[in-house]
Amino acid sequence: MRDANASQTPLARGVSIAAMLRTLTAFVLLLSSLATHADCGPEALGTSRVLQLPRAAAAYGTFQHPALPLAPNEVVITFDDGPRPESTPLVLQTLAAQCVKATFFMLGQEMLRSPELARQVRAAGHAVAAHGYIHHHFPTLKAQDQLADLKLEQQAFRTVFGFEPVAWRFPYFEEAQPLMDELARQQLTIMSADLAIEDWLPEQSPEMLTARMLERLREKKGGIILMHDAQDQTARALPMLLASLRREGYKVVQLRWD
Numbered sequence: 001m002r003d004a005n006a007s008q009t010p011l012a013r014g015v016s017i018a019a020m021l022r023t024l025t026a027f028v029l030l031l032s033s034l035a036t037h038a039d040c041g042p043e044a045l046g047t048s049r050v051l052q053l054p055r056a057a058a059a060y061g062t063f064q065h066p067a068l069p070l071a072p073n074e075v076v077i078t079f080d081d082g083p084r085p086e087s088t089p090l091v092l093q094t095l096a097a098q099c100v101k102a103t104f105f106m107l108g109q110e111m112l113r114s115p116e117l118a119r120q121v122r123a124a125g126h127a128v129a130a131h132g133y134i135h136h137h138f139p140t141l142k143a144q145d146q147l148a149d150l151k152l153e154q155q156a157f158r159t160v161f162g163f164e165p166v167a168w169r170f171p172y173f174e175e176a177q178p179l180m181d182e183l184a185r186q187q188l189t190i191m192s193a194d195l196a197i198e199d200w201l202p203e204q205s206p207e208m209l210t211a212r213m214l215e216r217l218r219e220k221k222g223g224i225i226l227m228h229d230a231q232d233q234t235a236r237a238l239p240m241l242l243a244s245l246r247r248e249g250y251k252v253v254q255l256r257w258d
């Protein structure tokens, strides 16, 4: 009996190979998604996609700037003011358990105090970015002192990570023109946010922080969420915060820079 394929035209053979490849690709995708669920458990929030941003003199976050290109109900999770040994490890543990990738805006002074912890954040697959060497009110500083803080922050990144940051978030979102001009000149992206959960206020329970986050997310239909890994109460609330994102159908987007 003749091989059925022998009677096919080269075009038909090409089509059947394409169909096989599609089947194989679907199988590999299925396996990788099963692996993800096995690692995180079926209740994990997970990370739905990566948003790759070019290195550019751009600014995002609707507190002050245009929005990131996110779909409705997509969120970007960000943490400021760390690394802090008392609370950042618990944040990392909760993110790992939920397979969630976030962006950490770090203070240079804290990075030099806890360089191993800073490197652990990055090794876990999170993006790391700059929040100043010291948590200054930048508009109160002279231009030369603003630029000096940027230099110290860049030096801290070189010391701890071996590279310079490509994104910057102003402490208190207080922007100052001399530093903004310098960030633009060096093509650093300014990252503001779309909503905060006021986790710097005293005695915020997980329930209070979660209710506030969900209320703001409903108003904004998703966006960049500001939290603080340097706050014990935020680290404690994070399991509830992430569970509520999953329950309400929000999708986590991971930022990455070229």
Ligand SMILES: [Zn+2]
Binding pocket: 080, 081, 131, 135, 171, 172
């Ligand atoms: Zn801060």
